[in-house]
Amino acid sequence: MAVQALDAATLPIDWQRLALPAVLIVVGYGLIPAYASSYLVEAILLPFLALSLAAVGLNLLTGYCGQLSLGSSAFMAVGAFAAYNFNLRIGGLPLPATMILAGISAAGIGVVFGLPSLRLRGFYLAVSTLAAQFFVQWALTKFGWFSNYNPSGVISAPHLTVAGFSLDGATGRYLLSVTTVIVLTGLVSRLVNSATGRNFIAVRDNETAARVIGVPVLRTKLLAFAISSFIIGVAGVLWAFTYLRTVEPAGFNLDRSFQILFIIIIGGLASIRGAFLGAAFIVVFPLVLSRLGAFLFGGLFDSGALDMSQRIVLGALIIIFLIAEPNGLSALFDRLKRRIGSRSS
């Protein structure tokens, strides 16, 4: 890698393309671990990273391949409980291997519940993916084995160590999370720009034409389900191990699936950046709103009414925003960038 970087340095460099990743790496690995408060990390960054990754996974399936799914939360649950069990039952399994095996388990379940996509489309497919939601929650509650016979089905995160380093502290969990998200997002961004990614888009935009030119439609859809569920499964591991630390099957309910779907709709379908912008909006905005509400009206209303009115404000903002920019935050971002660009030139 170092040699490549040197080679690149001697060539004319596309600074604009390198600027954003460079800033992200400095902020992500330098500033945040050094200066961020543990509140910022625990309450905002960890859920933001896990949900962003889940949204990247769902965006691959729904945004790029056009298969509507309401099963994301179930695939997160599969990832989390699989990781818990792999870690518990295979002694000395390294954490990265645990996460990969958890992702593969989620991918397997994803393919099974993706099978209806070969026959169903749109809303009908979304309804059939609800089956995953109910089935997984039921199985995890019904069979005590999954939670090592914990009476309430709760699993707790094991000690997180990679190559001898303990990652149990807030910063350690953050570093695990951010590294996982960067690696998987990098792989997904390569995938969507490859021939396989273009097959996804072809199936989404015109399935009949895709079939006639030789896109293996069935295989492509199942592949989308598999890869998407893998990523969502790993996001579930991050959610359970780095953010919540203890989690029960009911924590992965339909609300979470909807939340992830809203993230990609608000952020922008078929856009990786949109998954992050949408997750930031969904995670950060309610917190900002609640702080602001408490600050302005804290003495005047009781907290229940304040909480309810925050939800109303959030809902109204989403509606206004989607009318103004149906293609999501990502498109809004592009528009702003263009406007700034045209003003400065």
Place this chain on the structure above:
Amino acid sequence: MIGASLGAAAYERAPEISALLAVTNPVGDRRPACLSLRPDAVLVLSGIGISFGGVTALSDVDLEVKSGEIRAVIGPNGAGKSSLINIISGLYHADHGKIAIDGQSFSRVPASRLAQLGVARTFQNLALFGGLSVRDNIASGRVHTRRASFVEHIASLPRARREDAAVAEKVDKTIAFLHLEAVADRLVATLPYGLQKRVELARALVAEPNVLLLDEPMAGMTATEKAEMAGFVRAARDRHGVTIILIEHDIGVVMGLSDRVAVLDYGRKIADGTPTEVRADPAVIRAYIGAAEGENGEGI
């Protein structure tokens, strides 16, 4: 050839005779034998029939297409032209009859293997991938040649890179052939209609098919665009030797462009021959040209 001309003659003279022939020569026993007699036929349809919910769209249609010819299929609206192309491309399954592509006989053409069989098509209503650039839309036409898995693509392994390079080369050639350089990197959905039609032709041509099915490639175009498109279709045949089946409403374009013309009316083939023969055919004049002139007057 004798059978074909005899049949055509019979169709010309009297519809009753053709009906009689269909009864006395049941489909399937003699016609496959004809296949082997015509080694230059790349596509042979025999006795094709299909109906939708009791409405017959096609009945007992025979069509034989020689290698390297531009074969037009014309007929008034609802004559069954698009059904015919959908049957050849496997999107519809015929109730009766057989389709032989390059000597392989099917009663149902497998649509997912169409590209491997050397058949490419365009659609009457555009069927492009709106979220992809012009270049990527065209590149998708070579998807049937790709073998590399998604892992190889992500890791950029040699086979994936080799395939990408091979596809890019063909795509560049096709873009140059159809003069699409100026718009190559635009999102296809942002192009005007006439250009989108051309991109669809490019996506079909880049597959280097033996047989190209064009479903109303000039529908909705201006006269200039039509002439341009006709030029591209002819050039595709002349330079690459593609056999072309052309479904078209605009009879003027068809007559100038095609080597042989089959005429459908109410799901039956009423005439088949060179443009001159077809134009002089009283059945065609009665069934199609009279009606079509009226329709063209209305701007269809």
